[in-house]
Amino acid sequence: MTLVLDQHDPIQLGERLRTARSDAGMTQEEAAAALNLARTTLLAIEKGQRRVRNDELESFVRVYGVSVNALFRRSVVHVDLVPRFRAMPGTASDGSLAAAKLLNDLAAAEVELEKLTGRRLRKDYPAERPLSSGDLRDQAEDMAGEMRHRLGLGLAPIVDIVSLLEMELGVRVFIRPLAGKISGLFVFDEQIGACMLLNQLHPRERRAITAGHEFGHLLTARHEPDVVELGQRGRSRLEKFATLFALAFMMPAVVVRARFREYKQETGRFSARHLILMAHALHVSHEAMCRRLEDLKLLPEGTWEKLRSEGFSGKLRDEVLGDRRRDDELAVPSRLWMLASEAHRQDLMTEGQLAELLRMERTEIRRLLDTLESGDDHDLEAITLE
Numbered sequence: 138m139t140l141v142l143d144q145h146d147p148i149q150l151g152e153r154l155r156t157a158r159s160d161a162g163m164t165q166e167e168a169a170a171a172l173n174l175a176r177t178t179l180l181a182i183e184k185g186q187r188r189v190r191n192d193e194l195e196s197f198v199r200v201y202g203v204s205v206n207a208l209f210r211r212s213v214v215h216v217d218l219v220p221r222f223r224a225m226p227g228t229a230s231d232g233s234l235a236a237a238k239l240l241n242d243l244a245a246a247e248v249e250l251e252k253l254t255g256r257r258l259r260k261d262y263p264a265e266r267p268l269s270s271g272d273l274r275d276q277a278e279d280m281a282g283e284m285r286h287r288l289g290l291g292l293a294p295i296v297d298i299v300s301l302l303e304m305e306l307g308v309r310v311f312i313r314p315l316a317g318k319i320s321g322l323f324v325f326d327e328q329i330g331a332c333m334l335l336n337q338l339h340p341r342e343r344r345a346i347t348a349g350h351e352f353g354h355l356l357t358a359r360h361e362p363d364v365v366e367l368g369q370r371g372r373s374r375l376e377k378f379a380t381l382f383a384l385a386f387m388m389p390a391v392v393v394r395a396r397f398r399e400y401k402q403e404t405g406r407f408s409a410r411h412l413i414l415m416a417h418a419l420h421v422s423h424e425a426m427c428r429r430l431e432d433l434k435l436l437p438e439g440t441w442e443k444l445r446s447e448g449f450s451g452k453l454r455d456e457v458l459g460d461r462r463r464d465d466e467l468a469v470p471s472r473l474w475m476l477a478s479e480a481h482r483q484d485l486m487t488e489g490q491l492a493e494l495l496r497m498e499r500t501e502i503r504r505l506l507d508t509l510e511s512g513d514d515h516d517l518e519a520i521t522l523e
Contacts, residue, residue, distance in 0.1 A: 148185030153208050155183040156215045157201040171200045216245040218324050221362045232317040233364050240334040243311045246494045250476035253485045260307035260330050273378050281385035292389050294419050298348045303472050312337045318367040323351035325359040342422040349383030384429045387421050397435050413457045
């Protein structure tokens with residue numbers, strides 16, 4: 138340890154210790170007291186004017202909750218998104234702040250991997266367009282149509298909105314288990330761009346609507362952070378718009394009306410079975426599909442609540458579709474997969490370092506790397522087709 142400390146730039150280490158203290162939410166006074174150091178000593182260490190001793194480094198690691206490995210990585214990126222969530226109107230819950238910290242760490246991890254591998258994110262965000270005083274539904278329908286046209290989607294179902302946002306717009310999207318009723322978070326930073334965190338515990342179809350909701354925030358009020366909770370119907374004008382936009386973007390009105398008419402013509406009525414089939418075809422949840430039909434006045438308002446009270450459940454879905462949801466999804470979207478694999482292939486990071494950076498178990502990292510690297514044995518460009 139002494140050799141490592143002697144060889145490490147004290148200014149760089151001091152800055153990383155200052156960042157770790159900030160991430161831990163501690164003032165210099167609080168940290169100095171917890172470390173049993175004079176505040177002037179801590180200040181000198183953070184400025185690189187005084188080297189850290191072995192026993193002091195152990196205390197820093199314990200008090201700040203950071204690993205030695207993180208402090209001595211070649212490239213460490215500091216991202217400070219959490220204060221924006223703390224500043225949101227109302228009192229942020231512990232679960233929201235924990236999710237904000239996770240989003241902060243994952244965004245920093247992705248930026249760090251980009252710097253290591255030299256693969257910069259290409260951002261192509263639409264211009265921000267604040268809401269007007271007009272009807273929210275009309276604005277949501279119009280903007281959803283414009284975005285579908287911009288992205289070349291036409292009226293086709295959106296199978297994977299996460300990859301769409303990542304690859305076409307350059308939004309940083311992360312998927313991890315979140316506590317409580319949190320469905321997702323959104324925050325925009327001038328330096329690192331738009332970031333989303335979706336709840337892995339929610340079905341893929343529900344996450345799609347959450348992603349669409351946060352997409353609405355990016356379009357209309359990107360500088361305001363957002364937390365979406367399960368069952369939350371828009372309270373503010375902005376939240377109501379984001380919900381309407383998500384429904385319109387994932388389920389174009391012309392497609393929904395046409396399918397609704399087709400199903401009704403089959404039997405003369407629109408049943409729960411038809412709702413399941415339509416939701417499956419458009420890759421959205423049953424609730425989202427039902428609420429879209431309500432918004433378009435094709436079903437009576439309150440239909441979803443009535444369905445739930447009568448025992449509508451996933452069991453009926455399985456009976457109608459004859460399949461079950463996958464529960465073995467990896468928690469890392471495609472772009473982050475590739476960055477992590479590239480860093481590992483170039484020996485820039487070990488499995489253990491990636492596990493710590495991405496807040497994952499080493500077994501998950503191993504599975505991720507095996508999945509990606511298994512295809513490297515086949516050089517497709519070398520294959521001659523006759």
